[in-house]
Amino acid sequence: MDNIKWKEFQFDDINLQIINSKAYHSANITECENSETGIPYLTRTQFNNSFNCCVKNGEYKLNPSNTISFGAESACFFYQPYKYITGNKMYYIQSEYINKYIGLFLRCSLQSCVEGCFSFGNGMIPERVKKKKIMLPINHNEEPNWEYMEQYMITLEAEKKDRYICYCKFELTQMQQKYLPDLESVQWRYFLVNDVFHKPQRGKRIVEKNHIVGNTPLVSSYGQENGITNFIGNEEKVKKFTDCLSIANGGSSAGKTFYHPYTFIAADHVTQCWNKELNKYQYLFLATVMTKALTGKYSFSHEISDPRLAKERIMLPVTESGEPDYNYMEQYIKNLMIKKYQSYLDYVE
Secondary structure, three states, X not given: OOOOOEEEEOOHHHOOEEEEOOEOOHHHOOEOOOOOOOEEEEXXXXXXXXXXXXXXXXXXXXXXXXXXXXXXXXXXXXXXXXXEEEOOOEEEEEOOOOOHHHHHHHHHHHHHHHOOOOEOOEOOOHHHHHOOOEEEEEOOOOXXXXXHHHHHXXXXXXXXXXXXXXXXXXXXXXXXXXXOOOHHHOOEEEEEHHHHOXXXXXXXXXXXXXXXXXXXXXXXXXXXXXXXEEEEOOOOOOOEEEEEEEEEOOHHHXXXXXXXXXXXXXXXXXXXXXXXXXXXXHXXXXXXXXHHHHOOOOOOOXXXXXXXXXXXXXXXXXXXXXXXXXXXXXXXXXXXXXXXXXHHHHHHO
């Protein structure tokens, strides 16, 4: 990319049209469990390609496929290969040039041109977006080099696929499928959280204005992306943990539990749980159990404090002697991961 020429373009120069998306309130839609028969519903989020859920078919005005969506406050662009509907204050960009690969390239260029320019008080509405200039590679006629953009993304996708295939195949060599009785056929028993883990520890408050740019994940009370809300480089007055679980203490994601095999910085609304005897497969099983046990019981006004967590109980499969059956938990997750990895390989290969 450093060896080609680039040029700034206005939206009208390259026939990019911004269109208001018809808004559908979440209270007026019905979620669909089968994503293959449902309609994608997008909202103003910075994650997961704006995807919120799939909704049952109805009399909706669908946005066209091969478009780039964005929300007024999220200030994030996402390429959408399928037809979809959206929530409030959402827009989409369409152009005769956009296909899957050009759409992905354009999405990155658009994101770069608005980075740091918009916020909740200064929304990314069409009139403001159109004033921004987009930097794109050009051909010898100084026109956007659409062919280059497409081929660049095709090459990048192929490289990524090769890496993922190698990773999956390696992981499959580390695990062996074994027969297990299903979850309903094994014995379960309640255990106090503090009997399963060593003494839990809360993170430490670090205000956003004090964040230093870096590569260490910051885990906060957030219910997606493994709880990661930023990457920072702070070393002083922070709490770092590794190879453990994090529990969101409050807010709408209270009780959501994630496993972290890496070093991370924990914010003050997160509690860390660890046991040096556990491995990653057992942690993953426990993360799901903890989420199911705690989600819905706590909120903004009723947080998971240390005393409350000490009284919490989780139900676990047990051995004949009544102890937590960690071998069962480990093999259950291994069987599940083998199935997922093989499904992915079947899809990409």
